[in-house]
Amino acid sequence: MLSLKAKLSKIPIHIILIIYSIISIFPFYYVIVTAFKTKEEIYKNIYAPPAKWTFANVITLYTEYGFLRSTINSIIITVLSILITLIVAVFAAYAYSKMEFRAKRFLLSLTVALTGVPIMVVIIPVYVLMSRINMLDSYVGISFIYATFMLPFSIFLLSSFFRSIPEDLLNAASIDGCNRFQLLYKIILPLSKPVITTLIVVNSLWVWNDLLIALMFIRKSEMLTVNVALNSIGGRYANNPVLIQAGALFVAIPMILVFIFGQKYFVKGLLAGALKE
Amino acid sequence: MKKNYFKNYTPYFYILPSIILLVCLYIYPLIHNLTKSFYRFSGGKGIFIGIENYKYLILKDPITHSAVLHNIEILIVVPILLILSIFFAVLLSEKIRFVKVYQTLLFIPFIISIVVVGLVFGRLLRLDGIINFLLGKTGLGVLARDWIGRPRYAIFALMLVIVWKELPFGIVLFMAGISNINQEIYEAAKIDGVSWWQNLIHITIPQLKSVMNFYVVYNVMVVFAWIFTYVFVMTNGGPGNSTTVLELQIYNLAFRKNMMGLSSALAILLFIMVFIFIYMQFRLRKGIMEES
Numbered sequence: 001m002l003s004l005k006a007k008l009s010k011i012p013i014h015i016i017l018i019i020y021s022i023i024s025i026f027p028f029y030y031v032i033v034t035a036f037k038t039k040e041e042i043y044k045n046i047y048a049p050p051a052k053w054t055f056a057n058v059i060t061l062y063t064e065y066g067f068l069r070s071t072i073n074s075i076i077i078t079v080l081s082i083l084i085t086l087i088v089a090v091f092a093a094y095a096y097s098k099m100e101f102r103a104k105r106f107l108l109s110l111t112v113a114l115t116g117v118p119i120m121v122v123i124i125p126v127y128v129l130m131s132r133i134n135m136l137d138s139y140v141g142i143s144f145i146y147a148t149f150m151l152p153f154s155i156f157l158l159s160s161f162f163r164s165i166p167e168d169l170l171n172a173a174s175i176d177g178c179n180r181f182q183l184l185y186k187i188i189l190p191l192s193k194p195v196i197t198t199l200i201v202v203n204s205l206w207v208w209n210d211l212l213i214a215l216m217f218i219r220k221s222e223m224l225t226v227n228v229a230l231n232s233i234g235g236r237y238a239n240n241p242v243l244i245q246a247g248a249l250f251v252a253i254p255m256i257l258v259f260i261f262g263q264k265y266f267v268k269g270l271l272a273g274a275l276k277e
Numbered sequence: 278m279k280k281n282y283f284k285n286y287t288p289y290f291y292i293l294p295s296i297i298l299l300v301c302l303y304i305y306p307l308i309h310n311l312t313k314s315f316y317r318f319s320g321g322k323g324i325f326i327g328i329e330n331y332k333y334l335i336l337k338d339p340i341t342h343s344a345v346l347h348n349i350e351i352l353i354v355v356p357i358l359l360i361l362s363i364f365f366a367v368l369l370s371e372k373i374r375f376v377k378v379y380q381t382l383l384f385i386p387f388i389i390s391i392v393v394v395g396l397v398f399g400r401l402l403r404l405d406g407i408i409n410f411l412l413g414k415t416g417l418g419v420l421a422r423d424w425i426g427r428p429r430y431a432i433f434a435l436m437l438v439i440v441w442k443e444l445p446f447g448i449v450l451f452m453a454g455i456s457n458i459n460q461e462i463y464e465a466a467k468i469d470g471v472s473w474w475q476n477l478i479h480i481t482i483p484q485l486k487s488v489m490n491f492y493v494v495y496n497v498m499v500v501f502a503w504i505f506t507y508v509f510v511m512t513n514g515g516p517g518n519s520t521t522v523l524e525l526q527i528y529n530l531a532f533r534k535n536m537m538g539l540s541s542a543l544a545i546l547l548f549i550m551v552f553i554f555i556y557m558q559f560r561l562r563k564g565i566m567e568e569s
């Protein structure tokens with residue numbers, strides 16, 4: 001039982017944390033209250049909740065500004081790129097963690113070292129290459145680009161997890177007649193659900209929120225992702241803040257949901273790169 | 278015998294797709310940039326000019342010089358992030374209630390896209406925005422100004438947003454670091470009657486040394502090579518060139534000025550810088566592993 005004095009000493013800590021929490025969520029609060037105001041109210045009442053909530057902005061956004069199509073594009077690109085990364089990374093990590101071959105250590109450390117290479121250093125030649133082979137404005141093209149940028153981290157995380165799976169377990173299964181491929185999908189993958197969830201959460205956040213790659217590799221308006229669409233609405237209709245904030249809200253909400261449901265996995269993924277081998 | 282021969286090559290089939298993709302997206306572009314960096318392009322034709330592009334960028338180009346200076350100026354966020362994240366991590370590691378609630382709320386900035394953040398702060402930092410309003414209310418009205426529209430202050434607006442958005446990662450990192458500290462050290466100190474402050478200064482902070490090293494190098498890397506989207510969304514390098522940074526300069530040279538040779542050379546220079554940081558980080562991470 002804490003003494004009263006000990007309890008009181010915690011009050012300043014709570015005050016500081018409450019202030020910081022407000023600073024953290026205030027912009028998001030601003031997005032919500034603005035998105036549901038009328039265009040007229042915004043000039044009289046900037047920060048308080050709307051006197052009368054309206055869904056007109058959201059409806060306009062989705063019907064007249066192509067936001068529905070952009071949302072679908074973003075979902076397709078996020079899902080497709082994560083699928084590609086997972087498939088490619090699982091096979092690579094399996095080999096790096098459970099098989100012996102020449103140059104293994106070198107190839108794995110080279111792969112992991114690529115995590116830190118800035119996108120801007122490599123992206124322009126990729127753009128030139130992709131436009132030459134007509135892969136701009138393509139779901140598959142851009143998904144492969146995202147997938148590849150996620151590979152170094154994904155291979156790193158998966159191979160260190162696979163390494164922790166005991167050899168005895170795999171030996172027993174292979175005595176029972178499992179071949180290499182069956183070992184992977186009957187034993188290793190079912191055990192790897194947590195680490196795969198971590199990768200899905202961290203990677204979907206990155207792909208959904210990315211601007212640079214989507215900006216370069218998508219030119220057609222019907223192929224835009226939500227962030228590029230929002231960025232251009234923000235630039236073109238700067239005098240229409242309610243529309244902009246309605247867009248901002250619906251770009252943010254999916255990731256807030258992903259974060260709320262996957263918080264534990266997300267934090268694990270962030271720390272994996274920094275604290276553990 | 279034949280089966281064995283095949284077996285020896287199987288691992289390579291497993292890693293082959295990843296190698297192909299990584300070569301296409303990392304190795305090929307680096308080689309491409311390196312070759313292009315020795316050429317000048319005009320009318321679709323390349324003329325070999327040796328290291329002239331590098332010489333121009335390093336010795337002459339005023340925009341590149343100011344871009345580097347802006348990156349260096351933004352480095353101010355590194356100590357700010359370090360101090361604030363240790364401060365909040367220490368508070369959140371006290372045995373208090375609602376830690377999970379605070380942790381969730383303060384994580385929101387980290388998961389919202391920079392485009393959204395830029396559009397919101399664009400409003401909040403206007404002359405009639407809430408930040409100037411609060412400055413006025415707290416008697417700091419003299420500080421109120423058009424933060425994004427004025428060349429001298431736009432970079433501070435950028436730094437504010439970078440700190441606001443990047444801080445949660447640091448807090449989580451140091452919270453994990455604190456929870457990894459051996460509790461016996463604190464118990465021994467408790468017997469000696471050590472105060473809260475002494476605990477912090479003589480035990481917690483020294484024990485976090487390797488995490489601090491990692492975090493500083495990580496943030497230096499972020500400031501030099503991962504802030505394109507902040508700048509592009511919030512100021513697009515402006516007003517004038519007052520917030521152009523290295524990454525934006527690479528982008529502008531390629532897409533707005535069509536100077537591929539210079540853009541490639543600058544990309545190579547940035548790569549060399551980052552390579553040095555990665556090497557440092559690798560050494561530091563090794564240090565963390567050896568300690569734990």
